[in-house]
Amino acid sequence: MAKILCVLYPDPVTGYPPVYARDSLPVIDGYPDGQTLPTPSAIDFTPGELLGCVSGELGLRRYLEAQGHELVVTSDKDGPDSVFEKELPDADVVISQPFWPAYLSAERIAKAPKLKLALTAGIGSDHVDLDAAIKAGITVAEVTYCNSISVAEHAVMQILALVRNYLPSHQWVVDGGWNIADSVERAYDLEGLDVGIIAAGRIGQAVLRRLKPFDVRLHYFDTRRLPAEVEEELGLTYHPDVQSLVRAVDIVDIHAPLHPKTYHLFDANLINSMRRGSYIVNTARAEITVQEDIVKALESGQLAGYAGDVWYPQPPAPDHPWRTMPHEAMTPHVSGTTLSAQARYAAGTREILEDFFGGHPIRDEYLIVEGGQLAGTGAKSYTADGSASPGAGT
Numbered sequence: 001m002a003k004i005l006c007v008l009y010p011d012p013v014t015g016y017p018p019v020y021a022r023d024s025l026p027v028i029d030g031y032p033d034g035q036t037l038p039t040p041s042a043i044d045f046t047p048g049e050l051l052g053c054v055s056g057e058l059g060l061r062r063y064l065e066a067q068g069h070e071l072v073v074t075s076d077k078d079g080p081d082s083v084f085e086k087e088l089p090d091a092d093v094v095i096s097q098p099f100w101p102a103y104l105s106a107e108r109i110a111k112a113p114k115l116k117l118a119l120t121a122g123i124g125s126d127h128v129d130l131d132a133a134i135k136a137g138i139t140v141a142e143v144t145y146c147n148s149i150s151v152a153e154h155a156v157m158q159i160l161a162l163v164r165n166y167l168p169s170h171q172w173v174v175d176g177g178w179n180i181a182d183s184v185e186r187a188y189d190l191e192g193l194d195v196g197i198i199a200a201g202r203i204g205q206a207v208l209r210r211l212k213p214f215d216v217r218l219h220y221f222d223t224r225r226l227p228a229e230v231e232e233e234l235g236l237t238y239h240p241d242v243q244s245l246v247r248a249v250d251i252v253d254i255h256a257p258l259h260p261k262t263y264h265l266f267d268a269n270l271i272n273s274m275r276r277g278s279y280i281v282n283t284a285r286a287e288i289t290v291q292e293d294i295v296k297a298l299e300s301g302q303l304a305g306y307a308g309d310v311w312y313p314q315p316p317a318p319d320h321p322w323r324t325m326p327h328e329a330m331t332p333h334v335s336g337t338t339l340s341a342q343a344r345y346a347a348g349t350r351e352i353l354e355d356f357f358g359g360h361p362i363r364d365e366y367l368i369v370e371g372g373q374l375a376g377t378g379a380k381s382y383t384a385d386g387s388a389s390p391g392a393g394t
């Protein structure tokens, strides 16, 4: 019998929904690169339910308890008196999510001698100190691709929201106004603008494909260049470094992982080298930017807008400057946890648990750390020391 400690975001303030806006989810056949959707032996939820919050329990309780395991679910994750800290010492498995991360620091890992699996119900395991996990022999796994398209759609939405000045225009409606001039004094068409994507991985490529029909000029930088046929198909201009890219575009959209090379990349120097009135959308990790430099650039007009869904820390304090800076279109960390994404990451979490408890290998593409080293996707996308960078855990 194992103890599974699961940290999920709190339920809606209005309570767990008795009914949903739509009756079903569309059936998706697979992921764009051919990777198959999660394949658990069964699921105990209806796709479309709210699974990522405490009462949703990722749809795991019936399955885990039928196997004789103990499931503890909480949203109380921070500080020494939190439920998470109290339950951690005898946990065999910790499940957490980037949206509401239970930071598995080296100190916490040292307090969890039984811990064998740290499972991210989503993508992005930088809330886990990977170096400490490697040393402790803990397997780290995440549900690769489960919400990549969800994030890409969110990024496209936020690009449009900024350029079209959507949120301030909407606010005039809510406030009873009909202020056309106030609404459009900062509104532009996306058509014809130069858009630069930093990192053309799963999410970045999905954004490039979704932006192409807007007749924008697409640019990108990635440490690895895309095949020539993809560049040609999408009409991409490749830049050899971030500095070259940001000077050539009106909108920068960030999809790179957080590691020492990207930590605080967008500082005042880089931002000031951009075209005046540029926009930044960042759904990757907040610490890729210098928080106060973003605020100053928005105040001075160097940046025309900033949007994203990633913050540091999470949740941010009520007086976090990004809540009140001008020309922002921020959301909480929600892009990867639509009801559609939840069905996939809940199924993927169950698949990983079934393999783990059944003694079967976890899919290579889900693995970040295994057997005391980076493994699978982790060996391609993570650095052990990167996770321990000052920005780890956004």
Ligand code: NDP
Residues within 6 Å of the ligand: 098, 123, 124, 147, 148, 151, 198, 199, 200, 201, 202, 203, 204, 221, 222, 223, 224, 255, 256, 257, 258, 261, 262, 283, 284, 285, 309, 310, 333, 334, 335, 336, 337, 380, 381
């Ligand atoms: P992928 O691993 O598919 O792609 C990341 C790409 O970034 C790879 O092509 C990688 O190249 C490239 N890269 C690595 N370092 C750099 C660098 N310094 N500069 C430019 N490119 C670089 O990841 P995803 O597209 O799935 O996710 C991207 C990021 O988005 C994640 O790391 C995560 O932080 C964030 N994310 C956010 C979510 C949210 O809810 N907001 C949800 C999911 C992810 P190479 O392969 O050569 O290393």
